[in-house]
Amino acid sequence: MKAKKVYENKKFSELKDVDTKTLFKKLKETNDKAIRDILIERHLYIAEILAKKYANRGIDYDDIFQVASIGLIYAIDRYDVDKGYEFSSFATPTIIGEIKKYFRDKGWTIRVPRRIQELSKKINNAKAVLSQKLQRSPTVEDIAEYLGSTEEEVLEAMEGSKVYTPQSLDLSYDANSDDKDLNLADLIGEEDVYFSKIENNDFLIRTMEKLNEIEKKIFVDRYFKEKTQVVIAKELNISQMTVSRIEKKVIEKLRKEMQKVY
Secondary structure, X not given: OHHHHHHHHHHHHHHOOOOHHHHHHHHHHHOOHHHHHHHHHHHHXXXXXXXXXXXXXXXXXXXXXXXHHHHHHHHHHHOOHHHOOOHHHHHHHHHHHHHHHHHHHHOOOOOOOXXXXXXXXXXXXXXXXXXXXXXXXXXXXXXXXXXXXXXXXXXXXXXXXXXXXXXXXXXXXXXXOOOOOEEHHHHHOOOOHHHHHHHHHHHHHHHHOOOOXXXXXXXXXXXOOOOOHHHHHHHHOOOHHHHHHHHHHHHHHHHHHHHHHO
């Protein structure tokens, strides 16, 4: 068992520097667990970003992240590298689908006392029964009398039940304007930066795979560590002019890659 563990660790270490596209091809050919584990570890950041997007909605972040991670594993198992699209583009909707499914299964988007949840169900049944019996919409008093509850309890449960069915984004509000009413989406919508972060990260990783070690160092030092060309030149024992030339070469490679994508 110990020898097997050592072998697996060695294999894991050897595969860790292999580019993502090659790993997916190897996984498709061999269904190797070590390759699958590396791909999961390499793309966990997608699950983390998307899980954070759905945090603070009544369910613990750790639970959401776990569901997102499961969605990531599903995406890795189903991804076909030969189809040409980026893994993040495939994985993102798969992970979001799993998260939304989990929220639907959990039911209430905000935690409310169980007594309110149970009373809310009884109120819905009472409305249906009383509507037929009275041939009109039942009042709070009608419902309270039918259920043997107080009007305050009924009102509390009806208010609490609103978190179960979120407002439609198409819900219109008077904009006090002659033009048009505002939708709820216009009031709360904002540009989602998470997806662009995922795609930008994938773009950089994919592009850096095409750079040699010196080009990678200069690119990272200049644009992530904010070092000057003089400092980099001293570290590499080359001239500042050489650093400048390589930097321009890297920027040109980035520009060409961006043209392919956009």
